[in-house]
Amino acid sequence: MERATLRKLFSLLAFVVSLIYLYRSVEPGELLIALRGARYGYLLFAGALSLLNVLLSATRWYIVLRRVQNTDFKRTVQAFVSGYYLMAILPPTLGHMAKVKLVGGDYFRALSSLTFGMAAETVVVLSLALIFLDFTKLGLLGLSLIVLAFIYDGAFNRTALAFFDLLEKLGAGRISRKLRGWWRRGYTAWKRAREARSSLLAVFLFSALGILLQIFGLIIVGKAFSLEIPFGRAFYAFVISVVFASLSGIPSGIGANESGILVGIGSSTKAFLTAFSYKFLFQYAYSIAGAFVFYRMLNRRGDGNEDSTG
Secondary structure (H helix, E strand, O other): OOHHHHHHHHHHHHHHHHHHHHHHOOOHHHHHHHHHOOOHHHHHHHHHHHHHHHHHHHHHHHHHHHHHOOOOHHHHHHHHHHHHHHHHHOOHHHHHHHHHHHHOOOHHHHHHHHHHHHHHHHHHHHHHHHHHOOOOHHHHHHHHHHHHHHHOHHHHHHHHHHHHHHHHHOOOHHHHHHHHHHHHHHHHHHHHHHHOHHHHHHHHHHHHHHHHHHHHHHHHHHHHOOOOOOHHHHHHHHHHHHHHHHHHOOHHHOOHHHHHHHHHHOOOHHHHHHHHHHHHHHHHHHHHHHHHHHHHHHHHHHOOOOOOOO
């Protein structure tokens, strides 16, 4: 059986298991009572936080991107929002790669700038995990490797170049030259971003603010359904949700996202409503909006109104 087929079967199994878990968490009678008693002002506030989170995340990418090539803020935001839709119809990695193409310019510099911001976000998440989840051994190892990549990126660059030299000696000269060119374009962008201290500080600051907005967003949504969620539990639920969605391979992580949140905050009808409402406000709504933005960008490219270099 092909690997792709096995992956699809695993995703289907993960989706079914998630649905069963979510179904068992809900009491139909309590569901109606919770909906009637919901305080929708909190949901509106959470929606505002989600919009701010998207703008912060897109701006973080733009901060790095403008250091390595000419770029437009509006187009960067559009590409970022389109990514929510692309990751709903494609595997997450391919979704990220596709949205990078939309931003235009040099593809590998744009990809490196996105990776730089995501790496900074990972450092923030691991740091919070060390503080609130006692994520000691594995957390320290992961944090150390990423910090080393920021500080000693030259060593990683030399290792990559040595690998390309080895490929060339083994007779794969064409592949080696191609990979070397891609790597240099990406590494140049990474190095420029790291050497700009003001941009580096802004990237880490925006990453921390984005994570905090998502955690407080979950807490605020819980309040809408009279569910009090401590900060530590909310952060734990946020991490587990991301892990479950990533491992499941389900488009947009539907079902797996909510299951991860329930594991983090506890299983109940109010928790189910909190989990679904939170993910809708912070992700699914942008998957819908991203579809409109994505096809609008494609139509503009087809009309020749946008630069399609990459």
